[in-house]
Amino acid sequence: MSKKTTAGQAAGVTTKKRMSLKEPGERGLVLRLLKRIIQENGRQFLRQYVMAIVCLVLVAASTAFLAWIMRSVIDDIFVNQNRAAIVTLPIVVFLAFATRGLATYGQGVILARIGNHIVARYQRRLFAHLMALSVDFFGENRSAHLAARINQNVAGIRDTLNLTVTSIARDLLTLIFLVFVMIYQDPLLSMIALIAGPPIALMIGILARKLRVVTRQSIDLNARVLGSIQEAAQGITVVKAFTMEKPLRARIETLILGAEERSNRIAVITERTTPVTEIVAGLAIAGVIAYSGYRAIVYGYSPGAMFAFITALLLAYDPARRLAKLQVQLERALVNAQMIYEILDLKPGQADKPGAPALKVDRAEIVFENVGFGYHPGEPVLKGMSFTARPGRTTALIGASGGGKSTLISLLQRFYDVSEGAIRIDGQDIRDVATASLRAQIAYVPQTPYLFEGTIRENIRLGRPDATDDEIAEAARQAQAEEFILAQPQGYDTPLGENGISLSGGQRQRLSIARALVRNAPILLLDEATSALDTRSETLVQAALDEAMKNRTVLVVAHRLSTIVGADQILVVDGGEIVERGSHEELVGRRDGLYARFHGLQSSDRRSGTATRPEEIAASVRG
Numbered sequence: 001m002s003k004k005t006t007a008g009q010a011a012g013v014t015t016k017k018r019m020s021l022k023e024p025g026e027r028g029l030v031l032r033l034l035k036r037i038i039q040e041n042g043r044q045f046l047r048q049y050v051m052a053i054v055c056l057v058l059v060a061a062s063t064a065f066l067a068w069i070m071r072s073v074i075d076d077i078f079v080n081q082n083r084a085a086i087v088t089l090p091i092v093v094f095l096a097f098a099t100r101g102l103a104t105y106g107q108g109v110i111l112a113r114i115g116n117h118i119v120a121r122y123q124r125r126l127f128a129h130l131m132a133l134s135v136d137f138f139g140e141n142r143s144a145h146l147a148a149r150i151n152q153n154v155a156g157i158r159d160t161l162n163l164t165v166t167s168i169a170r171d172l173l174t175l176i177f178l179v180f181v182m183i184y185q186d187p188l189l190s191m192i193a194l195i196a197g198p199p200i201a202l203m204i205g206i207l208a209r210k211l212r213v214v215t216r217q218s219i220d221l222n223a224r225v226l227g228s229i230q231e232a233a234q235g236i237t238v239v240k241a242f243t244m245e246k247p248l249r250a251r252i253e254t255l256i257l258g259a260e261e262r263s264n265r266i267a268v269i270t271e272r273t274t275p276v277t278e279i280v281a282g283l284a285i286a287g288v289i290a291y292s293g294y295r296a297i298v299y300g301y302s303p304g305a306m307f308a309f310i311t312a313l314l315l316a317y318d319p320a321r322r323l324a325k326l327q328v329q330l331e332r333a334l335v336n337a338q339m340i341y342e343i344l345d346l347k348p349g350q351a352d353k354p355g356a357p358a359l360k361v362d363r364a365e366i367v368f369e370n371v372g373f374g375y376h377p378g379e380p381v382l383k384g385m386s387f388t389a390r391p392g393r394t395t396a397l398i399g400a401s402g403g404g405k406s407t408l409i410s411l412l413q414r415f416y417d418v419s420e421g422a423i424r425i426d427g428q429d430i431r432d433v434a435t436a437s438l439r440a441q442i443a444y445v446p447q448t449p450y451l452f453e454g455t456i457r458e459n460i461r462l463g464r465p466d467a468t469d470d471e472i473a474e475a476a477r478q479a480q481a482e483e484f485i486l487a488q489p490q491g492y493d494t495p496l497g498e499n500g501i502s503l504s505g506g507q508r509q510r511l512s513i514a515r516a517l518v519r520n521a522p523i524l525l526l527d528e529a530t531s532a533l534d535t536r537s538e539t540l541v542q543a544a545l546d547e548a549m550k551n552r553t554v555l556v557v558a559h560r561l562s563t564i565v566g567a568d569q570i571l572v573v574d575g576g577e578i579v580e581r582g583s584h585e586e587l588v589g590r591r592d593g594l595y596a597r598f599h600g601l602q603s604s605d606r607r608s609g610t611a612t613r614p615e616e617i618a619a620s621v622r623g
Contacts, residue, residue, distance in 0.1 A: 033334050036341070037160050045114050049165060052114070055107035056169035062100040064177030067312035069093060071185070075304030111165065115158035122154050126343060134349025135415040136375075148226030149339065152219055156336025163333060167326045171319035178316040185309040189292055193284050193313055214269065215335045218262035225255045233498075270328055277324050281317055288313060350414050350435060358437035362426055363391035364522040364553040366412065372420030373404075373411060381407050383576045384421070389569070394554040396564035398595070399573035405557045406447070408573075409525050412555070413439055425523075443519040447528035447557075449512035451500035456485055456511065457492040459500075463515035475518035478548055480540035481510040510541060517548050524549060526556045530563055538563075561599055570595065 076085035182190040292306045366389035374380040389395040397405040476482045488494035565584045572580035587595035
């Protein structure tokens with residue numbers, strides 16, 4: 001992550017330290033995560049988990065019963081040749097297998113449903129929380145990487161709960177029941193068999209600590225792989241236009257190789273338990289078979305008791321092996337769960353104050369009072385900025401790139417909090433009101449239009465979900481978009497490709513403007529809203545915007561003077577300060593000013609067909 005911070009940290013803006021990931025080796029982390037996961041999900045699914053546990057207990061009991069009954073099978077049928085046992089014992093064995101099969105099916109279905117519900121629940125929770133986080137969080141985290149990481153991590157909580165329940169209710173109980181059968185049949189042989197436990201447990205603990213670090217690295221690398229693929233797909237036109245296929249392929253291949261290496265390392269660490277477990281368990285089982293066989297031959301011990309003991313020992317091997325791997329599997333699941341909680345525990349940067357009232361807008365007067373702000377400590381972007389945007393009037397901001405114009409727009413929407421001064425709407429400090437109510441009074445057209453998955457109608461309706469079809473059509477007409485919309489295969493119901501890739505830049509911008517117009521908000525913010533339009537579209541849209549601006553308080557960020565000559569107030573921003581203000585006529589009259597030089601150069605550019613950037617004008621004036 002970058003070291004970007006906001007000047008509103010004192011008001012609770014997320015800082016780098018707060019967003020940093022916890023060290024994977026932190027003491028007590030496993031127990032804290034388990035406790036939190038159980039507290040958040042255990043009560044809600046208590047009934048289902050009880051049903052699953054009952055099924056798992058039946059699985060454990062029926063498995064132990066099969067070992068127990070083997071003594072009767074051998075002694076009664078094969079030794080004593082009891083004819084009645086030939087009927088009863090097979091029926092009992094069949095019923096034990098049927099019980100185990102049905103119980104296994106029941107617990108599998110119940111746990112799958114719980115797990116699917118948990119995944120869906122945390123997906124909803126994560127999305128809601130991400131929408132509440134401040135803009136600077138998304139500035140510090142690549143969206144594709146974030147989406148890929150969440151996609152990998154979200155199953156961690158489900159896996160943690162399922163592993164815990166199945167391991168305790170099935171494997172541990174099965175092992176306990178079978179060990180009881182073994183001890184009942186022969187305590188001495190049981191001690192021999194259980195010698196394998198301590199060395200295996202010690203080895204598992206060492207491997208689990210190694211796995212925790214490697215798993216986290218693997219998750220990050222896989223997220224970067226998926227994120228890079230997503231970014232390449234989103235920017236495919238740029239990739240092909242600049243023939244970037246080869247370098248991008250090389251970069252992604254490097255990431256894939258790194259992810260493969262980490263995955264191989266995880267496999268090596270995870271599977272390292274298998275040969276050791278098999279060897280140690282094999283020695284114990286072989287020793288038990290040899291010793292029990294010797295006692296049966298030499299001392300005449302009951303073959304049924306020996307067979308029951310060996311059956312219990314062999315049946316105990318699988319749950320013991322699963323329990324041996326439990327810590328390794330649990331570590332992997334908990335790493336994913338931890339990374340989910342690291343996101344959920346982030347505090348929104350611009351959280352509302354407790355009991356914050358809704359913004360009440362009567363006149364929609366906007367006042368910036370000595371506003372100071374900077375994205376990085378010691379690097380102010382705005383310095384003592386003060387101005388008033390009069391109700392129902394248009395205020396235009398013009399100046400060099402990086403001067404702070406778009407920052408003003410962001411601050412007004414409270415994407416960030418000011419570090420000095422205040423922003424007021426109708427006398428109300430925007431930090432003291434509910435943020436949702438503030439943004440509900442604002443319609444925003446960004447410099448780069450963004451369209452979402454869905455139809456044209458659905459994208460326009462995002463501006464106001466309760467808008468009628470007639471209102472959507474009217475907004476499209478005002479944005480001069482209806483003509484090309486009706487030319488689409490399904491008109492307003494035409495599905496859009498990713499970010500409207502099938503539309504031109506001007507068409508996407510007009511849909512963005514229609515989305516703002518349908519909002520019907522008293523404050524309208526235009527951040528280079530016509531920059532992506534050709535001359536004809538700009539003329540049409542500007543006429544529509546002129547109509548839409550009536551009776552609204554409008555802030556316009558622009559480079560083209562043609563879009564702001566009719567503004568009631570023009571503010572020339574340079575170096576984070578307002579260096580000139582006035583109407584177009586007043587500013588043009590100041591021949592030595594930035595605006596006058598800008599106007600002069602743009603006029604000559606139009607005659608010569610060239611374009612001079614505002615920063616070039618500002619630099620020439622400073623020189």
